[in-house]
Amino acid sequence: MTDRILIIDFGSQVTQLIARRVRESGVYSEIVPFNNAEEALETFNPAGIILSGGPNSVTGIESPRAPEKVFTMGLPVLGICYGEQTMCEQLGGKVESSDEREFGRAFLDITDDCKLFDGIWNKGEKHQVWMSHGDRVIALPEGFRVVGVSDNAPYAAIANEDKSFYAVQFHPEVVHTPDGAKLLSNFVHNICGCAGDWTMASFKETAIAAVRQQVGSGRVICGLSGGVDSSVVAVLLHEAIGDQLTCVFVDHGLMRANEADEVVTLFRDHYNIHLVHKDASDLFHGKLDGVNDPEKKRKIIGGLFIDVFEEEAKKVGGADFLAQGTLYPDVIESVSFTGGPSVTIKSHHNVGGLPERMNMDLVEPLRELFKDEVRALGRELGLPEAFIGRHPFPGPGLAIRIPGDITQEKCDILRKADSIYLQEIRNAGLYDAIWQAFAVLLPVRTVGVMGDERTYDYVCALRAVTSTDGMTADYYHFDHEFLSRVSTRIINEVRGINRVVYDITSKPPGTIEWE
Structure with missing residues (x-):
């Protein structure tokens, strides 16, 4: 692997996705925390550097910074969100906290062409991006020009092509920026000159x-x-x-x-x-x-x-x-x-x-x-x-799918319910479309009626998510007929459960596993 991209992490929960997108383009990448980056720049021999997002404010006295060497090595650099802000601050620009924050979907107006956009975006076009920032750049360092703006970010995309420095306020690594992967591919291939031969x-x-x-x-x-x-x-x-x-x-x-x-x-x-x-x-x-x-x-x-x-x-x-x-x-x-x-x-x-x-x-x-x-x-x-193709299974096993105390009886009940659930998913031809599916035995009992008799048994929660890497996930949209069939089978065949619910929480805010 002669071509490598070093990603300097400032604490974003989605920094891993940057590495994933770079690798998808056939270029090896590694992530290093900002406070260990100085040594990595010596040993990793990168062809280019990406500065990640992060939760801090650049305006803070002790907020993290990239090693100064990042900007003196003669390597291409791409700053993302916080990465753009610290790049500007460190190179002589100005960043301020803003009351007009941007979180979620936004639209970027392309105000000028640049190498980062080649073959993807053109001057005068408008494209969807994903924003997550409170601070914003208000003055550019010397040699930079603005190439994209949004409603609340006058410098949403900037470039200094003499030094191959680029920065964006949005997050190209997330799927909510539809062309983000192409932009990252442009950076590593067309700007950094990587061959893309990592397989x-x-x-x-x-x-x-x-x-x-x-x-x-x-x-x-x-x-x-x-x-x-x-x-x-x-x-x-x-x-x-x-x-x-x-x-x-x-x-x-x-x-x-x-x-x-x-x-x-x-x-x-x-x-x-x-x-x-x-x-x-x-x-x-x-x-x-x-x-x-x-x-x-x-x-x-x-x-x-x-x-x-x-x-x-x-x-x-x-x-x-x-x-x-x-x-x-x-x-x-x-x-x-x-x-x-x-x-x-x-x-x-x-x-x-x-x-x-x-x-x-x-x-x-x-x-x-x-x-x-x-x-x-x-x-x-x-x-x-x-x-x-098997779904992921946590090391602690059923222990973290039984909130509360764990008993052999609960494990046996959960095993049966989980087996029925997965069997029905396979029967429906949905197993490969789902990242992870499992049952959870909740630490509550509810009243039910079975055979004209009162029951007081456990609640079983079903969980199924779609994801590509486990970092973010959305719940799987089963049809109600499927959920009804699974619920009926579990309640009829598993003694100890009299109620079934379906978890529709995404990650974030929830995690995939319940514990």
């Missing part, structure tokens, strides 16, 4: 080589959950280091129906991977007894997961490395940098390193990939399509 096939070869270099002759334990992420990690590692890999499937008793048997059959019998199946369900259920807080649930599960791994590592003669299926969205939702990138939404059990007592290093070959890229890598590795 998942090339990533596979690079990742295999990186694993071999990191691991050497060491032994690796891989936590195999049966989900797409850990499965792709397992097959990738097996291709890279063969018998140096031992997979440990920790059955925490919080899996979906028949999932444990499916995992063992596929990896032990089909792939001939050395697989240890550890049934630790009693241990997990015991530790989770009476725990209601979702963060405590995640931490308990994560801690026990590591404890079981430590025990199994000793049984197989020790291991030097632990492999995990950590993804980009996991990292961005778990990390909060002081004064900078995104606030912590929820912790992830597979992010944050290992306790020193384990004396093991982490192998995380998917850490820089989005979920859809992991699926593409799985195809490159030859995993069955039916397996690659």
